[in-house]
Amino acid sequence: MEKLSTHRRKKKSAMGPTGTDSLPVSGDDGGPSSVHHVAAPKTIGSSSLDALQSTDSRRVMDIVDKLRRSGLSGILQLPQLVVSGDQSSGKSSVLEAITEIPFPRKENLCTRFATEIILRRATTTSINTKIIPDKQRPSTEKKRLEQFKSTIVDFAELPNLMEEATNLMGLGDDGSGIARAFSRDVLSIEIAGPGRPHLTLVDLPGLIHSENKMQSKEDVALIQGLVDDYIREKRTIIMAVVSAKNDYANQIILKKCRDIDPKGNRTVGIITKPDFLEPGSENEASWIELAENKDIFFELGWHMLKNRSDKEASKSFTERNATEAAFFGSGRYRDLPPEMLGIESLRGRLSQMLYKHLKAELPSLQKELNEKHDEVVKELEKLGEKRATARDQRRFLTKISQDYQDVAKAATNGQYEHDFFGNLDPEASVDHESNIRRVRAVVQYLNLQFASAMRQYGHKRITNASGELSPALEDDKKAVEPALDEDYAQFSTYQVAERRADAIERVRRILVRSRGRELPGTFNPLLISQLFWEQSHHWKAIAEFHIEKVAQVCANFVAAAITCTVADDVAHRLQAFTVDPALDARLKRAKAELIRIIADNKHHPITYDPKYTAMVQDTRRKKSESKLKRIVDQAKISVYNGLSKVTEPYLKPDVLDSGKGDLLELDMDKTSAEDALDSQQAYYKEEVKYFISAVTKQVVERHLMRDLAADTISPTLIGDMTDDEIAFVAAEPEETTRLRGNLETRKAMLEKGQETFKSALGLCK
Known part of the structure; x- marks a missing residue:
């Protein structure tokens, strides 16, 4: 049997495997039942x-x-x-x-x-x-x-x-x-x-x-x-x-x-x-x-x-x-x-x-020692200075608020030189948690996603004729939209497709039921409002989803910034006492701003953009040209020269005369309905641009991004806190005191180790 341990090779009092009273020795070699000193010297030396x-x-x-x-x-x-x-x-x-x-x-x-x-x-x-x-x-x-x-x-x-x-x-x-x-x-x-x-x-x-x-x-x-x-x-x-x-x-x-x-x-x-x-x-x-x-x-x-x-x-x-x-x-x-x-x-x-x-x-040992020292120093820095008095506590919170401000401002301004931002993870999505610290880049990405979702899925009805978009929306096909994340692409289920002829008939029925004192052949101006309100019905849901998403990104960023600059115990209390209420208030203001923008859209449509009239006129022109082209095609003469059919470059006058009547729509309600539909689509196309701009600037930028650092943790906020509030947030708990003592002990040992290497420099090369 073996002896106790290398150092207790022949110990004398450990219990043997039988549980009987025995010496804690190492009995590899066996030996008599009594203790032997093996002719050992009384003093230590060999x-x-x-x-x-x-x-x-x-x-x-x-x-x-x-x-x-x-x-x-x-x-x-x-x-x-x-x-x-x-x-x-x-x-x-x-x-x-x-x-x-x-x-x-x-x-x-x-x-x-x-x-x-x-x-x-x-x-x-x-x-x-x-x-x-x-x-x-x-x-x-x-x-x-x-x-x-x-x-x-x-x-x-x-x-x-x-x-x-x-x-x-x-x-x-x-x-x-x-x-x-x-x-x-x-x-x-x-x-x-x-x-x-x-x-x-x-x-x-x-x-x-x-x-x-x-x-x-x-x-x-x-x-x-x-x-x-x-x-x-x-x-x-x-x-x-x-x-x-x-x-x-x-x-x-x-x-x-x-x-x-x-x-x-x-x-x-x-x-x-x-x-x-x-x-x-x-x-x-x-x-x-x-x-x-x-x-x-x-x-x-x-x-x-x-x-x-x-x-x-x-x-x-x-x-x-x-x-x-x-x-x-x-x-x-x-x-x-x-x-x-x-x-x-x-x-x-x-x-x-x-x-x-x-x-x-030794080289890797020295490297590991230095790395451990750096880790301990960072942990102590996160704990901050010792804080026993109210003055120490206030100074402590002011210091960490300044450190937080530096990180938060850099992030919202898109300046990523600070160590806090670390390395990018190109394999992960832009808004993945590994990239969340670069909050400006994430919000810009989400704004682009929102804008694309609005252009693609903001309109409730997709109107087409023979598979083509209505004239007022034809230009949308030319834009190359970015690929939408799945959570934004969900809004495609909100849309309803209909043929243009069905859309005109639907608008005609609405026109008849909302007629005022206008003369035949015209339509009540409120008809445009009603059509627009219906077409933009999902704007609020898409915008609210986007605002919530950006707010969560901001909250995640703030949590990461606090974790980086503040000790855990203080971070949790700051989060509960100042940060969470501030973030909630900012989100409420953002939603209130969205409600005001949505409310503006409920009023009678107003636009002073010449593009609107140009778009309406261009739509009418294209419709007229389309009808005229059909008449001209019908009036073309085709003759045979004995070998092949040849189309002559002139038209039959009688065919043109008979087709003139087709240029005019005798059903005035249908004409008015078609004009109203085209006007609403032209207005929608311009208004959706304004809405995207209003949400990203007036809501996201003004209420969620701007002053994010100042509203969450700042020297001004710390200065306004009472001594009791300061103590609640910054007082050092017993476990933190113990942790600080442990870290300081480790730091001292590591620094002593560093001194050992410095003093021995050159001996082991």
């Missing part, structure tokens, strides 16, 4: 650890160590070594051999939570232990675990510390017989001393193949998730430990490494317990082939170690290393390169791996 790092490597590690001690490990993914493997693979013994730190060990125990071992060079020796609680723990439990901090100067005290930490995590036996088997909490052990390198290793619980009476299905899932979380971090070097006692094809860690790091760029394989292989056997040959990187390829390669057996548990590290060297100096292992055998060469390899890895990662 000169052989210097092999882990060269001078340049130490310089690089100094940077990472300073970043870690600044508290940035919770904000950035810092480079680290993670040791992982299946249960009982010997990984904790690997860590013990690398660090030469005698962790407590006890029989039949496994690593039950992640343990950070932080080695740090210092003038004095010390061991500092703390618990980093799982983020999902309740706040009360987090506080309780965070209070666990202890410092010792002798390794002999380490087992008791580990036992206490294990019990605090809820993994010890409390006498009830019920205890958790594993935890997502992290035990952090910082070991400082004169000979220590700057190095961080993480020991993870061993991967479990299947549930059993000591380890539940939930335990299996917890450990799988925990290991995945660590080894997925792209700045982590994975030390994948596999035991030669078991077929490596069945060891879970190798599959995980190949899935997460398929090219093996940041994985080094560690083979343990080769002394259990039968010398000269095929099984031994297959493991040697694996070590030679011929089967499962890792770019960082493989390494073989012989850890202490149970019988060797009391031997010193010097004796352990000598036994290992003797083992690899015999049999097939003599043919393997010495740099891939034994703990001494592993330290050298790790030194080079770490140096290259960290040197490659």
Whole structure:
């Protein structure tokens, strides 16, 4: 079974998988039931650890160590070594051999939570232990675990510390017989001393193949998730430990490494317990082939170690290393390169791996640090200054109102240089939410949509003869209208098609029923009004739809502008207190303006545009020319020259005389009806242009777009607010105070990290 964690490799008080009282040790190698200090020195220091790092490597590690001690490990993914493997693979013994730190060990125990071992060079020796609680723990439990901090100067005290930490995590036996088997909490052990390198290793619980009476299905899932979380971090070097006692094809860690790091760029394989292989056997040959990187390829390669057996548990590290060297100096292992055998060469390899890895990662780490700093600064800027007094609160609101004004004015004026506007999304529609910040462009687009919808669908009746539009509307066919969005195109269902002859008959019936004192052959002037009112019946619905759409666009823009310039808590209160009422009032004024424009259309038609009379006269002329053309065509003479039919260039006088009567319509009511219809169509064509202009200028521009910034949030509005109103909007809630404190702490840590990079500039180039 494996030991607690890399740092608690041989702990002394965690509960074993059976739930019995036991030391929180890592028991990869088993061992006697009592605690062993493995001939450990009483003071902390190990000169052989210097092999882990060269001078340049130490310089690089100094940077990472300073970043870690600044508290940035919770904000950035810092480079680290993670040791992982299946249960009982010997990984904790690997860590013990690398660090030469005698962790407590006890029989039949496994690593039950992640343990950070932080080695740090210092003038004095010390061991500092703390618990980093799982983020999902309740706040009360987090506080309780965070209070666990202890410092010792002798390794002999380490087992008791580990036992206490294990019990605090809820993994010890409390006498009830019920205890958790594993935890997502992290035990952090910082070991400082004169000979220590700057190095961080993480020991993870061993991967479990299947549930059993000591380890539940939930335990299996917890450990799988925990290991995945660590080894997925792209700045982590994975030390994948596999035991030669078991077929490596069945060891879970190798599959995980190949899935997460398929090219093996940041994985080094560690083979343990080769002394259990039968010398000269095929099984031994297959493991040697694996070590030679011929089967499962890792770019960082493989390494073989012989850890202490149970019988060797009391031997010193010097004796352990000598036994290992003797083992690899015999049999097939003599043919393997010495740099891939034994703990001494592993330290050298790790030194080079770490140096290259960290040197490659530092530029991206610095970039990420700067990006995180920029994000925190922006979040703090959104919160604004601290605001305890009424004066501070008023100044705070005045400042954010000025920032909002800059953004809102630029947007309504169509000036998009501000960072607020970001990048365009050409693939999305103009009025899509991704483009809504460019509100002037959106409103211009919607106005064009409205104008096109009015020209195409504003008239209730579509009058045609033999498939052609009536003369007064013929020019409409020449205009190329923009494609209408579906929500505007819906108004096509409002229209009714009719033939011109049916339209004339309909108007004649209306004429008869609305006759006044006018002479025969003329029509009541009010007839034009009635026809126009009916034809323009849907104007109000189309205009209201357009106004509502533009108002919503403005509201969405204002919300985006506020979100960009104001902290969330203040944004919500400003939205409710000033912005929403202002937007509602602007929409009401816009609708009232539309009602006035519609009311003007209900009065008797008035126009002074000469185009109207020209259009009426042109319509009459075209009708006369059409009738005359038919008569002329009838009067043309066609003769035969013996071979073909030839039309002579002169007309029959008698045919022309007989056709003159067709030029005059004897039915005066029909004539009047036709004149009224043509006059109404000519008037409609001019009036729809005025209506489009009135709605876009007098309604949309005057009431929805103009002064949008000033009406929603402005220094003037802030100045008119009472102190109570200011306090309601700007007073900082408790959660904001906590958020500000958290952001300021993070900002300080990130700035300390930036200073670390600045001070080390040039060392790692």
